[in-house]
Amino acid sequence: MAATTKTNTQLVVNGLLNENPIFRLALSMCPAVGISTTVANGLLLGVAVLFVQVFSSCTIALIKDHIHPRIRIPTYTLTIATWVTVIDLVLAAYLPVAYKAMGIFVRLIVAFAIITMRLEVFACRNTVAASFWDGVGMGFGFMFGMVTLGAVREVMGMGTLLGYDVLGFRPMLFFVLPAAGFFLVGFMMAMFNYVETLYNRRAKRGS
Amino acid sequence: MKEIIRITIALTLSCLLAGLVIGTTFIFTAKAKQHNEHLNVQQTMLGLLGYGPQRPAAPELQLHQVHRYIVKHIETMRMGYMLPARCSGGGPGYVWVELDLNGEFLDRHELALTPEAALSADDRKKALAGILDPGAEADFADTMIIACLGDRRTAYLLPGEFPGFKTFIKAMVALDADFQLLGLEVIEHEEDPGLGGEITQDYFKNQFVGKSFEKIKRLTVIKEPLPPDYERYLKSMGLGNSGLSESEAADIRQRYKEQDIHALTGATISSAAVTNGVKAMVKKFAYRIQILDQALADGDVKVLF
Numbered sequence: 201m202a203a204t205t206k207t208n209t210q211l212v213v214n215g216l217l218n219e220n221p222i223f224r225l226a227l228s229m230c231p232a233v234g235i236s237t238t239v240a241n242g243l244l245l246g247v248a249v250l251f252v253q254v255f256s257s258c259t260i261a262l263i264k265d266h267i268h269p270r271i272r273i274p275t276y277t278l279t280i281a282t283w284v285t286v287i288d289l290v291l292a293a294y295l296p297v298a299y300k301a302m303g304i305f306v307r308l309i310v311a312f313a314i315i316t317m318r319l320e321v322f323a324c325r326n327t328v329a330a331s332f333w334d335g336v337g338m339g340f341g342f343m344f345g346m347v348t349l350g351a352v353r354e355v356m357g358m359g360t361l362l363g364y365d366v367l368g369f370r371p372m373l374f375f376v377l378p379a380a381g382f383f384l385v386g387f388m389m390a391m392f393n394y395v396e397t398l399y400n401r402r403a404k405r406g407s
Numbered sequence: 408m409k410e411i412i413r414i415t416i417a418l419t420l421s422c423l424l425a426g427l428v429i430g431t432t433f434i435f436t437a438k439a440k441q442h443n444e445h446l447n448v449q450q451t452m453l454g455l456l457g458y459g460p461q462r463p464a465a466p467e468l469q470l471h472q473v474h475r476y477i478v479k480h481i482e483t484m485r486m487g488y489m490l491p492a493r494c495s496g497g498g499p500g501y502v503w504v505e506l507d508l509n510g511e512f513l514d515r516h517e518l519a520l521t522p523e524a525a526l527s528a529d530d531r532k533k534a535l536a537g538i539l540d541p542g543a544e545a546d547f548a549d550t551m552i553i554a555c556l557g558d559r560r561t562a563y564l565l566p567g568e569f570p571g572f573k574t575f576i577k578a579m580v581a582l583d584a585d586f587q588l589l590g591l592e593v594i595e596h597e598e599d600p601g602l603g604g605e606i607t608q609d610y611f612k613n614q615f616v617g618k619s620f621e622k623i624k625r626l627t628v629i630k631e632p633l634p635p636d637y638e639r640y641l642k643s644m645g646l647g648n649s650g651l652s653e654s655e656a657a658d659i660r661q662r663y664k665e666q667d668i669h670a671l672t673g674a675t676i677s678s679a680a681v682t683n684g685v686k687a688m689v690k691k692f693a694y695r696i697q698i699l700d701q702a703l704a705d706g707d708v709k710v711l712f
Contacts, residue, residue, distance in 0.1 A: 237601035245600070268417045270410075275421055282425040286432045293436035296443040304600055377673055378602075 203326050208333040215337020221314045222345030223392045228314040233381030239362050242350030246343025248305040253315050255283045257335035260323040276319045281310050349384055452564050455581035455590040456554055471553045471712045476545040484508060487545050488699060491711045501525055503538060504708055510698035512706035553712040560584050560712060565692050569684025571596055572603045572677045580685055586620035586693045591685060603677030613641040614668050615685060623689050628670040628679045637663050
């Protein structure tokens with residue numbers, strides 16, 4: 201893949217919709233299935249991924265010419281691990297309140313497929329600026345996916361939204377369990393594909 | 408061959424660079440992080456004793472820290488306790504007491520250690536080096552905190568850690584003078600958010616509150632959903648706005664007092680880990696403090712608690 205020709209806005213939208221990490225690329229399914237049980241959990245993990253993705257993408261884009269092609273993957277992992285540790289330490293030192301809520305999410309990120317994949321596919325072939333916007337897009341795309349899943353699972357599983365009781369009863373406890381994550385991700389993927397087909401058909405008719 | 412050398416050098420350099428970045432961050436953040444952790448522990452301790460923003464701690468409340476050591480004495484092992492006591496000058500100080508493995512009193516020394524200095528592991532080590540026999544080695548084991556109001560012991564606070572689902576869970580348990588459980592707080596953990604991570608939620612950790620020592624010794628987890636009334640009671644504990652009347656709350660407390668711990672949905676391992684961890688901490692502590700009290704009486708050591 202050659203360097204991208206997309207504008208910054210296109211890069212962000214690309215991460216949110218066309219190449220949404222969860223619903224289109226089907227990457228990082230572990231956290232998507234395991235952790236998206238509530239809106240708050242999804243949002244916090246999304247924020248953590250956003251930061252690590254942006255920092256790692258920029259770092260790799262900056263040093264891409266010096267990476268030996270045979271040790272790309274170790275270098276990516278090292279970069280991600282470094283940023284995760286740095287963010288973890290800084291949060292613990294200067295933002296103890298945020299750390300209390302986000303600490304466990306940040307430490308979980310080291311092994312996320314989506315970040316490594318974005319470094320491999322995008323950051324090591326593009327400029328720092330483009331990688332930054334791609335990172336932002338992917339981060340928000342992941343966050344969007346997690347929050348959507350979290351909202352459905354929280355309402356259906358526990359009858360609450362953001363911790364507030366909205367239904368007054370629990371429709372199906374099943375939605376909180378990990379297995380339900382798979383069903384829901386599959387369902388969402390189908391929806392994304394359906395909307396895309398509709399869109400393409402309309403675009404064809406229009407032309 | 409040349410390729411291998413280039414790869415090795417590149418990877419080594421990247422690791423060094425990463426190490427440098429992490430190390431620098433650590434140096435800049437270590438102090439603030441430690442300070443935050445200390446504050447957090449302090450707040451947790453007061454919270455477990457029932458104090459908070461609405462209910463400031465009583466001025467006569469004293470938190471005495473007792474540090475336990477394992478002493479390797481050439482061939483034999485001994486237990487060493489660093490206990491807050493009144494020193495010969497009259498001010499607060501620390502005394503070092505050694506017991507043998509059967510709990511018999513062996514020896515005592517006064518330590519040149521102020522209560523402030525006793526908080527730092529390094530200062531404690533220095534003070535110990537002065538009084539230990541040559542060839543003896545003291546390894547720090549744990550700390551327990553004895554809360555006193557006046558000269559009455561009101562509670563024991565036990566910081567500890569036990570294995571969780573993935574890695575260690577750091578927690579603090581509060582017991583009253585009869586070893587009944589006053590509260591449990593999870594200080595640090597890495598359980599999966601949304602599953603095992605729920606161990607920090609009130610509806611889980613408050614299940615431990617009020618369990619008697621006899622019950623704790625036999626405590627296990629059960630895989631049954633939490634009854635709705637019990638859940639409402641657990642969530643509102645300590646908030647005072649449960650919507651439950653006094654008598655209803657007392658009724659629920661009575662009904663579930665002998666109940667085992669309801670496991671978290673989808674996180675039985677984390678739930679069992681916490682239950683077994685708390686059980687072990689309490690059992691070991693109760694055993695140790697009884698032996699220590701007996702030995703202190705035998706050795707006629709006057710301590711502050």
